[in-house]
Amino acid sequence: MIAKRPPGRQLLLQGNEAIVEGALAAGCRFFAGYPITPATEISEVMSYRLPAVDGTFIQMEDEIASMGAVIGASLAGVKSMTATSGPGFSLMQENLGFACVAEVPCVIVNVMRGGPSTGLPTSVSQGDVMQARWGTHGDHPIIVLAVSTTQDCFSITVKAFNLSEKYRTPVVLLADEVVAHTREKISLPHAEEVEVIDRIRPNMPPDWYIPFENNSRGVPPMSAFGDGYRYHVTGLIHDVRGFPTQRPDEIVPFMDRIFRKINQHFFDIQMVNTEMVDDAELIVVAYGSVSRSARRAVREARERGIKAGLVQLITLWPFPRQSVEPILRQVRAALVPELNMGQISREIKRINQGVARIETISRIDGHLITPNEILTRLLRI
Amino acid sequence: MAAVTKLVHKYLRHDKKFPNVWCPGCGNGILLGSLIRAIDRTGLQKDEIVIVSGIGCSGRISVYVDFNTLHTTHGRALTYATGVKLGNPKLHVIVIMGDGDATAIGGNHFIHAARRNIDLTAIVVNNNIYGMTGGQYSPTTPYGALATTSLYGNIEHSFSIAELAVMAGAGMVSRGTVYHATLLDDLIEKAIMKRGFAVVEALSHCHTQYGRRNRLGGAVEMLRWQKDAAVRIDKAKSMSPEELNGKFTIGVLTDRDLPVYTEEYQKLRESARAMMSGAK
Amino acid sequence: MDSHAAGEARVERYEIRLSGSGGQGLIFAGIILAEAAGIHDGKFVCQTQSYGPEARGGASKAEVIISDHEIDYPKAIKPDLLLAMNQKSCDSYFFDLKPGGMLIIDSTFVKQLPTTRAIGIPFTQICREKLGKEVGANIVALGALATLSGVVSLSSLEAAVRNRIPRGTEDYNMKALELGIESAKDARRFRTETELYEDTSD
Helix, strand or coil, X not given: CCCCCCCCCEEEEEHHHHHHHHHHHHCCCEEEECCCCCCHHHHHHHHHHCHHHCCEEEXXXXXXXXXXXHHHHHHCCCXXXXXXXXXXXXXXXXXXXXXXXXXXXXXXEEEEEECCCCCEEEEECCCCHHXXXXXXXXXXXXXXXXXXXXXXXXXXXXHHHHHHHHHCCEEEEEEEHHHXXXXXXXXXXCHHHCCCCCCCCCCCCHHHCCCCCCCCCCCCCCCCCCCCCCCEEEXXXXXXXXXXXXXXHHHHHHHHHHHHHHHCCHHHHCCEEEECCCCCCEEEEECCCHHHHXXXXXXXXXXXXXXXXXEEECEEECCCHHHHHHHHHHCCEEXXXXXXXXXXXXXXXXXXXCCCEEEEEECCCCCCCCHHHHHHHHHHC | CHHHHHHHHHHECCXXXXXXXXXXXXXXXXXXXXXXXXXXXXXXXXXHEEEEECCCCHHHXXXXXXXXXXXXXXXXXXXXXXHHHHHCCCCEEEEEEEHHHHHHHCHHXXXXXXXXXXXXXXXXXXXCCECCCCCECCCXXXXXXXXXXXXXXXXXXXXXXXXXXXXXXXXXXXXXXXXXXXXXXXXXXXXXXCCCCEEEEEECCCHHHHHHHCCCCCHHHHHHHHHHHEEEHHHHCCCCHHHXXXXXXXXXXXXXXXXXXXXXXXXXXXXXXXHHHHHC | CCCCXXXXXXXXXXXXXXXXXXXXXXXXXXXXXXXHXXXXXXXXXXXXXXXXXXXXXXXEEEEEEEECCCCCCCCCCCCCEEEECCHHHHHHHHHXXXXXCEEEEECCCXXXXXXXXXXXXXXXXXXXXXXXXXXXXXXXXXXXXXXXXXXXXXHHHHHHHHXXXXXXXXXXXXXXXXXXXXXXXXXXXXXXXXXXXXXXXX
């Protein structure tokens, strides 16, 4: 059903619908997907929105195929996206690794549901944080962002496309069942107000084009198939021309570069929101829908005279160490509530190095952590 | 010989990556020759062509030719090709896969690409074995044959790739061999020019892994078998089932006009535009 | 800090839970209510619903949170208003209701009330008798809910209903909305009488 739109750009949208709006605003014109709860609405809305803007939607035979098609379309020069949930995200991992190594920009939305396996298909979870970082085999760089509100679903999706285009890398957008299905009022900016970044295309004569050149940014210009720059794309480790190589003197610079292009631009990539941390003695580190519970808990703690603060992570990977570490040095304790057995809290403990006391709340029963659970713990610490 | 050299100079990448990875006598070289001759005859520009390949011996073809080339993951070449074609429908996308690539790990993608009748050319190089990994049985290894994973004889039954493609809905399906190289040139050329999903099953030989283990001789003997066992499709029509026992047909098995996915999608776009502008 | 009385201009956080059995259109009603308050009244809104197996049959629910400020936790903590369209949902969710919160029930189906303060209106029966069908009982209930709580303006509610319903059902649904508003006015009179009676009996 195509809902008629109220006047103006203020809309009541589900998170999943706002992700579609963000993708379209960022210039996404290709979507391949396979039905899966709780991400299906993204496919449904894409299926009627994309063809109307000269884009393409295709429902593939599985998630492996969806990820393959997304990479193919991006190589043809079209900004591309897929959306899935746990089981489908597992199936995408091999081709996701291809996108990392062949440096193909694309956005993968994972609306997290309870796992492992078929798990809790209709329940909220944050169990795929580590999978998003390490899911595909081999050492590889990747960018992972987490959304918490419908407005985020729009703006962070735009950001995901921009980062993927700028750094020629797949970007994983982690949503969860609560964010995906909550309807909120959002204000959609007009097209000209949205900052959209496109991949840099080569402008030199084709003979001069070195498709995987090690330049100062670490990100070579990317030609689309058919643009006159014929080159080879492979998942094998390759030399600067894209041809497979086994030579250590070509392998090492390649691997160094694909890590460097992310690390070198760390401050452009890391996004963290802080609230009331300046004088905080206790902080809550949260992301996704849990950060909303945390925000309420921190405000209620403040009303009771507790100096609490909130650190909301938007960039999960590369882990925003530079933002979080100084805060850990200033507080007495940090509480990390998450809907898994402790995935980001491991990272917090790693960078904390025993400076502050780290407490965790793990909830894996398919329900969102409530503000009261967090507040109760804050009162006890 | 001069004509061959001319084509080699025109279409092969000679800046790097030769000699190739294939064993002396391999059918992949003949197939590569057929592919180049067929493309040359179509008159298409190099920039208009995308070669997508999977993983395996045949998968390495893409690195040697001077087109837009994409060497994908194992079994998934058709999915990448689907994305490329939909991303830029003006491109001619030719997909090269092996038998294990297309019908085992990629079997699902193969039948669904055929079902959609998406405008791609799919060349399946069938040598009845996983060659690159050292000779394990594939979905086209004959019953009883020996492989490194069927040392007691293969107890599985093989697919007929071409017939599978016909049943799944491909617009054009043909079968050739690397022995009948000039026929193969024709079949590939027709497949490239066909609107819709066009499959060419190219029977090849792996004397290193399959022939040796099953005492079928070297490359020459295996090519001779292709010559003897192949029957042109028009000739097969007048032959009895007894006469056809142990033989296989070559030529264009199916050529039909079915709705093509890419063209259907263009129509869908027009109705979507009309509906969405009406809704506003 | 949680809430002010319904109907006041400033709303800190007002939580509404609409409950009943799957098929009674409660999620749809939640979306309309959220759109009325969010888009037409200009408030912040957050609408969630039961999802998956629990959304079918039994006790299905939709929640709407309305606030003048950005909404943090998206789900109801202690609902200020509970609409129960069947007995099971009334029994399941009554204890979540904030003390002094408003309970509105569909007296067509809810025969055992947990409190005498409950406002009972036979939404489904009204719909069936006046419009000939039970479809639309959710819209009747919305009309009553808005009138009794004042949490959204009736003009906004009408606009949201018109925007969300299928084309060609405008007359039917406007009638349903009107019936809901009328029924609430009657119920309010009835409630006042009951309360007076309760006061004198003490």
